[in-house]
Amino acid sequence: MNFKVCIKQVPDITAPIKIRDGELIMETDRMVLDAYSASAVEESLVLTEEHGGDVEVISIGPDKAKETIRKALAMGAKNATHIVIDDNAEYDSATFAKVLAAHFKNNAEYDVIALGKQSQDTDAGLTGSMLAELLDLPYATNAVALKMDPDNKKLIVTRQADTAQEVIELSIPCIVTCSNDMNNPRIPSLKGIMQSKRKTVEAVQLSDLGLDGSRLSSEAHISVVGYEDMPEREPGKKFEGEPEELAKKLVDLLDNEAKVL
Amino acid sequence: MGTILTNIAISDGKIKRSSLEVLSHCRKLADNNGHVVEAVVMDENASSFTEEIQKYGAKKIYTVENPAFKQPVNTVLLNALSAVIEKADPTVIAFASTESIKDILGALAMRFNAGVLSDVASFELIDGGIEGKRPIMAAKLLEKAQAKGDKVIVSVRSGSYDLEESPADAEIESIDFELDESSIRATITDILSSSGEGIDLSEAPVVVSGGRGVKDEEGKNMVEELAKLLGGAVGASRAVTESGLFPATAQIGQTGKVVSPQLYIAIGISGAIQHIAGMANSKVIVAINKDPDAPIFQYTTYGLVGDLYKILPVLIDEVKKIKG
Ligand SMILES: Cc1cc2nc3c(=O)[nH]c(=O)nc-3n(C[C@H](O)[C@H](O)[C@H](O)COP(=O)(O)OP(=O)(O)OC[C@H]3O[C@@H](n4cnc5c(N)ncnc54)[C@H](O)[C@@H]3O)c2cc1C
Ligand SMILES: Nc1ncnc2c1ncn2[C@@H]1O[C@H](COP(=O)(O)O)[C@@H](O)[C@H]1O
Numbered sequence: 139m140n141f142k143v144c145i146k147q148v149p150d151i152t153a154p155i156k157i158r159d160g161e162l163i164m165e166t167d168r169m170v171l172d173a174y175s176a177s178a179v180e181e182s183l184v185l186t187e188e189h190g191g192d193v194e195v196i197s198i199g200p201d202k203a204k205e206t207i208r209k210a211l212a213m214g215a216k217n218a219t220h221i222v223i224d225d226n227a228e229y230d231s232a233t234f235a236k237v238l239a240a241h242f243k244n245n246a247e248y249d250v251i252a253l254g255k256q257s258q259d260t261d262a263g264l265t266g267s268m269l270a271e272l273l274d275l276p277y278a279t280n281a282v283a284l285k286m287d288p289d290n291k292k293l294i295v296t297r298q299a300d301t302a303q304e305v306i307e308l309s310i311p312c313i314v315t316c317s318n319d320m321n322n323p324r325i326p327s328l329k330g331i332m333q334s335k336r337k338t339v340e341a342v343q344l345s346d347l348g349l350d351g352s353r354l355s356s357e358a359h360i361s362v363v364g365y366e367d368m369p370e371r372e373p374g375k376k377f378e379g380e381p382e383e384l385a386k387k388l389v390d391l392l393d394n395e396a397k398v399l
Numbered sequence: 400m401g402t403i404l405t406n407i408a409i410s411d412g413k414i415k416r417s418s419l420e421v422l423s424h425c426r427k428l429a430d431n432n433g434h435v436v437e438a439v440v441m442d443e444n445a446s447s448f449t450e451e452i453q454k455y456g457a458k459k460i461y462t463v464e465n466p467a468f469k470q471p472v473n474t475v476l477l478n479a480l481s482a483v484i485e486k487a488d489p490t491v492i493a494f495a496s497t498e499s500i501k502d503i504l505g506a507l508a509m510r511f512n513a514g515v516l517s518d519v520a521s522f523e524l525i526d527g528g529i530e531g532k533r534p535i536m537a538a539k540l541l542e543k544a545q546a547k548g549d550k551v552i553v554s555v556r557s558g559s560y561d562l563e564e565s566p567a568d569a570e571i572e573s574i575d576f577e578l579d580e581s582s583i584r585a586t587i588t589d590i591l592s593s594s595g596e597g598i599d600l601s602e603a604p605v606v607v608s609g610g611r612g613v614k615d616e617e618g619k620n621m622v623e624e625l626a627k628l629l630g631g632a633v634g635a636s637r638a639v640t641e642s643g644l645f646p647a648t649a650q651i652g653q654t655g656k657v658v659s660p661q662l663y664i665a666i667g668i669s670g671a672i673q674h675i676a677g678m679a680n681s682k683v684i685v686a687i688n689k690d691p692d693a694p695i696f697q698y699t700t701y702g703l704v705g706d707l708y709k710i711l712p713v714l715i716d717e718v719k720k721i722k723g
Pocket of ligand 2: 144145146147172174175178196197198199231234252253254255256257258260261262263264265266
């Protein structure tokens with residue numbers, strides 16, 4: 139079984155961020171592997187270790203996305219495709235999905251395409267089902283567990299729904315988007331890091347895929363027009379003391395001040 | 400004049416409150432901008448919901464009835480919705496952001512070459528589309544984004560808008576939907592429901608959540624008892640859904656659910672941004688944490704510093720005095 143995993147490089151969202159004149163200012167320019175993409179890589183590695191087959195990662199990003207691709211190779215992916223875009227290109231999920239679809243139309247030797255259920259930075263959660271529509275493949279989103287049934291050419295997905303989990307059988311080839319609740323991605327070993335240096339990262343230009351960057355941007359339906367701070371909450375009250383006293387005070391405040399009981 | 404089509408989600412035989420919130424907002428947008436607001440409901444018993452939907456001002460209601468909606472795979476929902484959209488030809492399509500909608504939103508947008516904003520906290524109409532505010536980066540900040548096109552699609556976080564009735568006499572149109580079995584390459588083979596079954600967190604007026612500070616069944620029982628007394632649902636941080644102490648369905652946050660109850664009580668939860676992302680919009684936030692410097696206290700209306708194992712038993716007794 140061959141897995142193709144779409145991985146995204148994202149800014150480290152735990153670093154302090156400020157907004158100045160509607161622009162985002164990140165305290166560091168540290169970029170990391172999207173946690174949801176990382177879970178997709180991990181699960182693909184586990185399944186191919188069990189059932190055979192290879193994992194390839196694909197990332198669309200500027201030159202510096204190479205570092206993130208290296209990380210996935212160090213985790214154990216066999217090879218990688220880097221679809222290179224301009225440093226300042228700002229693509230929405232639909233544009234990424236179109237580029238990925240163009241890539242997969244030329245590289246159709248996959249059984250499963252795995253993605254994150256959302257990106258850690260934009261929290262959009264759209265690319266997977268967009269790609270499924272473009273490639274006309276069966277799909278499932280928000281997977282929290284995966285199993286293979288290679289004899290019947292099925293991927294068995296446990297998906298987190300609103301009030302329950304659904305077990306879904308997808309016929310292969312198919313697309314799945316992964317929750318980080320699925321696993322804890324491995325930390326690359328020293329050996330993995332050494333081996334990754336010898337693995338090939340194939341750099342592909344948009345023109346190689348018959349695409350044109352500026353055309354893609356102009357066709358996009360989405361434009362980001364600014365950023366705002368989250369609405370501030372009113373400063374609250376904090377109490378220390380004996381448990382009985384605290385409990386009485388809280389119930390009184392909830393009942394008589396906040397009136398939510 | 401254009402049409403705003405809102406989807407009415409049904410869960411456990413009831414209309415999801417969050418979809419009526421979206422309808423209420425869209426009805427106002429339509430009134431203020433000379434548009435028409437319509438609704439679609441897809442369910443085994445779709446026509447039984449039209450009366451309630453009319454109260455919120457939909458001028459036309461499309462019903463699609465099919466037994467397959469009882470436990471639909473995404474392609475079934477997608478194909479049925481597509482049939483309605485072709486018929487209604489709306490310029491704006493609005494959803495409550497439920498898991499089944501998250502599942503198909505991107506595919507729907509691609510199918511109709513529509514601009515799409517997912518999980519907005521608010522949106523307005525602009526020339527040629529919509530402008531929405533989306534919490535991003537684990538809800539650290541808001542992104543203001545515009546979607547433009549012949550059609551635009553938006554999904555809205557639960558709790559973003561209040562319910563507002565505005566009764567209308569709606570025209571009802573039932574849409575025939577033939578299930579094309581051959582197009583479906585996925586089957587749901589099992590539904591795993593955990594304890595705490597049935598309570599839809601995103602709709603609950605009160606949510607009581609446990610985190611890593613809740614160490615055992617004894618602590619969990621107290622969290623559950625408090626939730627029950629307050630008529631609420633049980634939530635959890637990732638630390639304790641991962642450990643298996645709380646059901647996976649209870650997770651609140653960036654990966655988990657977004658809730659905005661009247662009252663949110665965080666018990667033994669530190670307040671990592673990924674957890675805050677799922678509950679910061681709650682009206683009143685209470686935390687019980689033994690660490691006075693825990694980040695959760697930056698968000699609380701009322702914070703109690705202390706050991707949850709000492710506070711919860713007396714708190715439960717105090718609540719019983721009022722709710723007993
Ligand atoms: C991509 C990504 C997505 C994530 N999504 C989510 C998500 O959706 N939801 C989520 O919750 N997390 C999520 N996380 C994880 C998140 O970063 C935190 O690790 C998690 O929220 C921590 O849970 P916690 O607060 O219960 O545990 P801790 O951070 O360990 O906090 C435990 C708290 O309990 C207090 N405590 C301990 N004992 C007691 C006692 N006896 N009495 C009172 N207080 C006590 C401690 O002071 C501490 O503050 C995500 C992480 C990543 C990377
Ligand atoms: N630039 C990209 N390159 C490769 N994969 C991507 C890219 N952007 C998004 N993805 C994949 O799509 C998932 C969901 O992204 P989104 O729909 O933007 O939230 C991510 O977790 C990745 O797996």
